[in-house]
Amino acid sequence: MDKVDADILKRLQQDGRLSNVELAEGVNLSPSPCLRRVKNLEAEGVITGYGAVINRDKVGFGMTIFVDVSLDSHKETATSEFEASLVLLENVISCHEVSGVSDYRLEVVVRDLKSYEIVLKQIQQLPHVKDIQSNFAIRTVKSGAPIPL
Known part of the structure:
Protein backbone atom coordinates (compact mmCIF):
# COMPACT_ATOMS: atom_id res chain seq x y z
CA MET A 1 0.00 0.00 0.00
CA GLU A 44 -7.08 -7.70 -0.60
CA GLY A 45 -9.58 -7.30 2.25
CA VAL A 46 -8.34 -3.83 3.21
CA ILE A 47 -11.78 -2.42 2.43
CA THR A 48 -14.27 -4.83 3.98
CA GLY A 49 -17.52 -3.04 3.18
CA TYR A 50 -19.50 0.17 2.96
CA GLY A 51 -22.35 1.33 5.14
CA ALA A 52 -24.31 4.18 6.63
CA VAL A 53 -23.46 5.61 10.04
CA ILE A 54 -26.73 5.64 11.96
CA ASN A 55 -27.61 7.82 14.94
CA ARG A 56 -28.56 5.24 17.59
CA ASP A 57 -30.82 7.64 19.49
CA LYS A 58 -32.80 8.57 16.37
CA VAL A 59 -33.64 4.91 15.70
CA GLY A 60 -34.56 4.16 19.30
CA PHE A 61 -31.37 2.51 20.61
CA GLY A 62 -30.56 5.05 23.29
CA MET A 63 -28.69 2.72 25.65
CA THR A 64 -25.19 1.38 25.14
CA ILE A 65 -23.80 -1.17 27.57
CA PHE A 66 -20.29 -2.58 27.66
CA VAL A 67 -20.45 -6.12 28.93
CA ASP A 68 -17.39 -7.98 30.19
CA VAL A 69 -17.73 -11.75 29.94
CA SER A 70 -15.54 -14.39 31.58
CA LEU A 71 -15.67 -17.98 30.41
CA ASP A 72 -15.44 -21.10 32.52
CA SER A 73 -12.76 -22.56 30.23
CA HIS A 74 -10.12 -21.27 27.87
CA LYS A 75 -9.99 -24.39 25.73
CA GLU A 76 -10.43 -23.80 22.01
CA THR A 77 -13.74 -25.67 21.93
CA ALA A 78 -15.16 -23.45 24.68
CA THR A 79 -14.15 -20.20 23.00
CA SER A 80 -15.35 -21.43 19.61
CA GLU A 81 -18.74 -22.45 20.99
CA PHE A 82 -19.13 -19.14 22.83
CA GLU A 83 -18.15 -17.06 19.80
CA ALA A 84 -20.36 -19.02 17.39
CA SER A 85 -23.37 -18.48 19.65
CA LEU A 86 -22.56 -14.85 20.38
CA VAL A 87 -22.48 -13.71 16.75
CA LEU A 88 -26.18 -14.61 16.50
CA LEU A 89 -27.18 -11.95 19.07
CA GLU A 90 -28.26 -8.89 17.06
CA ASN A 91 -28.00 -6.41 19.94
CA VAL A 92 -24.31 -7.24 20.39
CA ILE A 93 -22.76 -4.88 17.84
CA SER A 94 -19.11 -5.58 18.67
CA CYS A 95 -17.14 -8.21 20.53
CA HIS A 96 -13.47 -8.15 21.41
CA GLU A 97 -11.37 -10.84 23.03
CA VAL A 98 -9.43 -8.92 25.68
CA SER A 99 -6.69 -9.35 28.23
CA GLY A 100 -7.27 -8.73 31.90
CA VAL A 101 -9.91 -9.95 34.31
CA SER A 102 -12.50 -10.82 31.67
CA ASP A 103 -12.14 -12.72 28.42
CA TYR A 104 -14.43 -10.68 26.14
CA ARG A 105 -15.82 -7.14 26.00
CA LEU A 106 -19.13 -6.77 24.21
CA GLU A 107 -20.82 -3.59 23.03
CA VAL A 108 -24.58 -3.95 23.34
CA VAL A 109 -27.23 -1.50 22.15
CA VAL A 110 -30.82 -1.61 23.40
CA ARG A 111 -33.90 0.57 23.52
CA ASP A 112 -34.31 0.57 27.30
CA LEU A 113 -33.49 -1.25 30.52
CA LYS A 114 -36.24 -3.83 30.00
CA SER A 115 -34.72 -4.68 26.60
CA TYR A 116 -31.30 -5.07 28.22
CA GLU A 117 -32.74 -7.54 30.71
CA ILE A 118 -33.74 -9.75 27.77
CA VAL A 119 -30.32 -9.45 26.12
CA LEU A 120 -28.57 -10.12 29.44
CA LYS A 121 -30.51 -13.38 29.81
CA GLN A 122 -29.46 -14.33 26.28
CA ILE A 123 -25.81 -13.68 27.13
CA GLN A 124 -26.11 -15.66 30.39
CA GLN A 125 -27.37 -18.65 28.40
CA LEU A 126 -24.43 -18.68 25.99
CA PRO A 127 -22.14 -21.69 26.34
CA HIS A 128 -19.30 -21.49 28.88
CA VAL A 129 -20.28 -18.11 30.39
CA LYS A 130 -19.01 -17.95 33.97
CA ASP A 131 -19.29 -14.26 34.90
CA ILE A 132 -20.78 -11.07 33.46
CA GLN A 133 -20.12 -7.43 34.40
CA SER A 134 -22.23 -4.66 32.83
CA ASN A 135 -21.07 -1.06 32.41
CA PHE A 136 -23.67 1.42 31.19
CA ALA A 137 -22.44 4.21 28.95
CA ILE A 138 -23.49 7.59 30.33
CA ARG A 139 -22.50 9.59 27.25
CA THR A 140 -20.51 8.98 24.08
CA VAL A 141 -17.52 11.27 23.75
CA LYS A 142 -15.96 9.68 20.65
CA SER A 143 -17.15 6.89 18.41
CA GLY A 144 -16.58 5.61 14.89
CA ALA A 145 -13.38 7.58 14.31
CA PRO A 146 -11.48 6.79 11.11
CA ILE A 147 -8.33 4.68 11.17
CA PRO A 148 -5.38 7.13 11.32
CA LEU A 149 -3.58 6.29 8.08
Missing part, protein backbone atom coordinates in the same frame (compact mmCIF):
# COMPACT_ATOMS: atom_id res chain seq x y z
CA ASP A 2 1.43 3.35 -1.01
CA LYS A 3 0.56 6.99 -0.30
CA VAL A 4 -2.14 7.07 -2.99
CA ASP A 5 -3.85 3.98 -1.54
CA ALA A 6 -3.71 5.56 1.93
CA ASP A 7 -5.23 8.77 0.53
CA ILE A 8 -8.01 6.76 -1.13
CA LEU A 9 -8.75 5.04 2.18
CA LYS A 10 -8.76 8.33 4.11
CA ARG A 11 -11.23 9.86 1.69
CA LEU A 12 -13.50 6.80 1.67
CA GLN A 13 -13.53 6.77 5.48
CA GLN A 14 -14.66 10.40 5.43
CA ASP A 15 -17.31 9.78 2.77
CA GLY A 16 -18.01 6.27 1.54
CA ARG A 17 -20.52 7.64 -0.97
CA LEU A 18 -17.94 9.43 -3.10
CA SER A 19 -18.30 8.58 -6.76
CA ASN A 20 -15.23 7.13 -8.43
CA VAL A 21 -14.83 10.37 -10.41
CA GLU A 22 -14.90 12.48 -7.22
CA LEU A 23 -12.50 10.11 -5.51
CA ALA A 24 -10.13 10.11 -8.48
CA GLU A 25 -10.09 13.92 -8.55
CA GLY A 26 -9.38 14.04 -4.83
CA VAL A 27 -6.34 11.77 -5.11
CA ASN A 28 -5.10 13.20 -8.42
CA LEU A 29 -5.71 10.11 -10.54
CA SER A 30 -7.82 9.49 -13.59
CA PRO A 31 -10.96 7.43 -12.91
CA SER A 32 -9.76 4.09 -14.36
CA PRO A 33 -6.57 3.72 -12.27
CA CYS A 34 -8.47 4.96 -9.21
CA LEU A 35 -11.16 2.32 -9.67
CA ARG A 36 -8.50 -0.38 -10.14
CA ARG A 37 -6.87 0.66 -6.87
CA VAL A 38 -10.20 0.59 -5.01
CA LYS A 39 -11.01 -2.85 -6.46
CA ASN A 40 -7.55 -4.10 -5.40
CA LEU A 41 -8.05 -2.74 -1.86
CA GLU A 42 -11.40 -4.55 -1.73
CA ALA A 43 -9.93 -7.80 -3.13
Whole structure:
Protein backbone atom coordinates (compact mmCIF):
# COMPACT_ATOMS: atom_id res chain seq x y z
CA MET A 1 0.00 0.00 0.00
CA ASP A 2 1.43 3.35 -1.01
CA LYS A 3 0.56 6.99 -0.30
CA VAL A 4 -2.14 7.07 -2.99
CA ASP A 5 -3.85 3.98 -1.54
CA ALA A 6 -3.71 5.56 1.93
CA ASP A 7 -5.23 8.77 0.53
CA ILE A 8 -8.01 6.76 -1.13
CA LEU A 9 -8.75 5.04 2.18
CA LYS A 10 -8.76 8.33 4.11
CA ARG A 11 -11.23 9.86 1.69
CA LEU A 12 -13.50 6.80 1.67
CA GLN A 13 -13.53 6.77 5.48
CA GLN A 14 -14.66 10.40 5.43
CA ASP A 15 -17.31 9.78 2.77
CA GLY A 16 -18.01 6.27 1.54
CA ARG A 17 -20.52 7.64 -0.97
CA LEU A 18 -17.94 9.43 -3.10
CA SER A 19 -18.30 8.58 -6.76
CA ASN A 20 -15.23 7.13 -8.43
CA VAL A 21 -14.83 10.37 -10.41
CA GLU A 22 -14.90 12.48 -7.22
CA LEU A 23 -12.50 10.11 -5.51
CA ALA A 24 -10.13 10.11 -8.48
CA GLU A 25 -10.09 13.92 -8.55
CA GLY A 26 -9.38 14.04 -4.83
CA VAL A 27 -6.34 11.77 -5.11
CA ASN A 28 -5.10 13.20 -8.42
CA LEU A 29 -5.71 10.11 -10.54
CA SER A 30 -7.82 9.49 -13.59
CA PRO A 31 -10.96 7.43 -12.91
CA SER A 32 -9.76 4.09 -14.36
CA PRO A 33 -6.57 3.72 -12.27
CA CYS A 34 -8.47 4.96 -9.21
CA LEU A 35 -11.16 2.32 -9.67
CA ARG A 36 -8.50 -0.38 -10.14
CA ARG A 37 -6.87 0.66 -6.87
CA VAL A 38 -10.20 0.59 -5.01
CA LYS A 39 -11.01 -2.85 -6.46
CA ASN A 40 -7.55 -4.10 -5.40
CA LEU A 41 -8.05 -2.74 -1.86
CA GLU A 42 -11.40 -4.55 -1.73
CA ALA A 43 -9.93 -7.80 -3.13
CA GLU A 44 -7.08 -7.70 -0.60
CA GLY A 45 -9.58 -7.30 2.25
CA VAL A 46 -8.34 -3.83 3.21
CA ILE A 47 -11.78 -2.42 2.43
CA THR A 48 -14.27 -4.83 3.98
CA GLY A 49 -17.52 -3.04 3.18
CA TYR A 50 -19.50 0.17 2.96
CA GLY A 51 -22.35 1.33 5.14
CA ALA A 52 -24.31 4.18 6.63
CA VAL A 53 -23.46 5.61 10.04
CA ILE A 54 -26.73 5.64 11.96
CA ASN A 55 -27.61 7.82 14.94
CA ARG A 56 -28.56 5.24 17.59
CA ASP A 57 -30.82 7.64 19.49
CA LYS A 58 -32.80 8.57 16.37
CA VAL A 59 -33.64 4.91 15.70
CA GLY A 60 -34.56 4.16 19.30
CA PHE A 61 -31.37 2.51 20.61
CA GLY A 62 -30.56 5.05 23.29
CA MET A 63 -28.69 2.72 25.65
CA THR A 64 -25.19 1.38 25.14
CA ILE A 65 -23.80 -1.17 27.57
CA PHE A 66 -20.29 -2.58 27.66
CA VAL A 67 -20.45 -6.12 28.93
CA ASP A 68 -17.39 -7.98 30.19
CA VAL A 69 -17.73 -11.75 29.94
CA SER A 70 -15.54 -14.39 31.58
CA LEU A 71 -15.67 -17.98 30.41
CA ASP A 72 -15.44 -21.10 32.52
CA SER A 73 -12.76 -22.56 30.23
CA HIS A 74 -10.12 -21.27 27.87
CA LYS A 75 -9.99 -24.39 25.73
CA GLU A 76 -10.43 -23.80 22.01
CA THR A 77 -13.74 -25.67 21.93
CA ALA A 78 -15.16 -23.45 24.68
CA THR A 79 -14.15 -20.20 23.00
CA SER A 80 -15.35 -21.43 19.61
CA GLU A 81 -18.74 -22.45 20.99
CA PHE A 82 -19.13 -19.14 22.83
CA GLU A 83 -18.15 -17.06 19.80
CA ALA A 84 -20.36 -19.02 17.39
CA SER A 85 -23.37 -18.48 19.65
CA LEU A 86 -22.56 -14.85 20.38
CA VAL A 87 -22.48 -13.71 16.75
CA LEU A 88 -26.18 -14.61 16.50
CA LEU A 89 -27.18 -11.95 19.07
CA GLU A 90 -28.26 -8.89 17.06
CA ASN A 91 -28.00 -6.41 19.94
CA VAL A 92 -24.31 -7.24 20.39
CA ILE A 93 -22.76 -4.88 17.84
CA SER A 94 -19.11 -5.58 18.67
CA CYS A 95 -17.14 -8.21 20.53
CA HIS A 96 -13.47 -8.15 21.41
CA GLU A 97 -11.37 -10.84 23.03
CA VAL A 98 -9.43 -8.92 25.68
CA SER A 99 -6.69 -9.35 28.23
CA GLY A 100 -7.27 -8.73 31.90
CA VAL A 101 -9.91 -9.95 34.31
CA SER A 102 -12.50 -10.82 31.67
CA ASP A 103 -12.14 -12.72 28.42
CA TYR A 104 -14.43 -10.68 26.14
CA ARG A 105 -15.82 -7.14 26.00
CA LEU A 106 -19.13 -6.77 24.21
CA GLU A 107 -20.82 -3.59 23.03
CA VAL A 108 -24.58 -3.95 23.34
CA VAL A 109 -27.23 -1.50 22.15
CA VAL A 110 -30.82 -1.61 23.40
CA ARG A 111 -33.90 0.57 23.52
CA ASP A 112 -34.31 0.57 27.30
CA LEU A 113 -33.49 -1.25 30.52
CA LYS A 114 -36.24 -3.83 30.00
CA SER A 115 -34.72 -4.68 26.60
CA TYR A 116 -31.30 -5.07 28.22
CA GLU A 117 -32.74 -7.54 30.71
CA ILE A 118 -33.74 -9.75 27.77
CA VAL A 119 -30.32 -9.45 26.12
CA LEU A 120 -28.57 -10.12 29.44
CA LYS A 121 -30.51 -13.38 29.81
CA GLN A 122 -29.46 -14.33 26.28
CA ILE A 123 -25.81 -13.68 27.13
CA GLN A 124 -26.11 -15.66 30.39
CA GLN A 125 -27.37 -18.65 28.40
CA LEU A 126 -24.43 -18.68 25.99
CA PRO A 127 -22.14 -21.69 26.34
CA HIS A 128 -19.30 -21.49 28.88
CA VAL A 129 -20.28 -18.11 30.39
CA LYS A 130 -19.01 -17.95 33.97
CA ASP A 131 -19.29 -14.26 34.90
CA ILE A 132 -20.78 -11.07 33.46
CA GLN A 133 -20.12 -7.43 34.40
CA SER A 134 -22.23 -4.66 32.83
CA ASN A 135 -21.07 -1.06 32.41
CA PHE A 136 -23.67 1.42 31.19
CA ALA A 137 -22.44 4.21 28.95
CA ILE A 138 -23.49 7.59 30.33
CA ARG A 139 -22.50 9.59 27.25
CA THR A 140 -20.51 8.98 24.08
CA VAL A 141 -17.52 11.27 23.75
CA LYS A 142 -15.96 9.68 20.65
CA SER A 143 -17.15 6.89 18.41
CA GLY A 144 -16.58 5.61 14.89
CA ALA A 145 -13.38 7.58 14.31
CA PRO A 146 -11.48 6.79 11.11
CA ILE A 147 -8.33 4.68 11.17
CA PRO A 148 -5.38 7.13 11.32
CA LEU A 149 -3.58 6.29 8.08
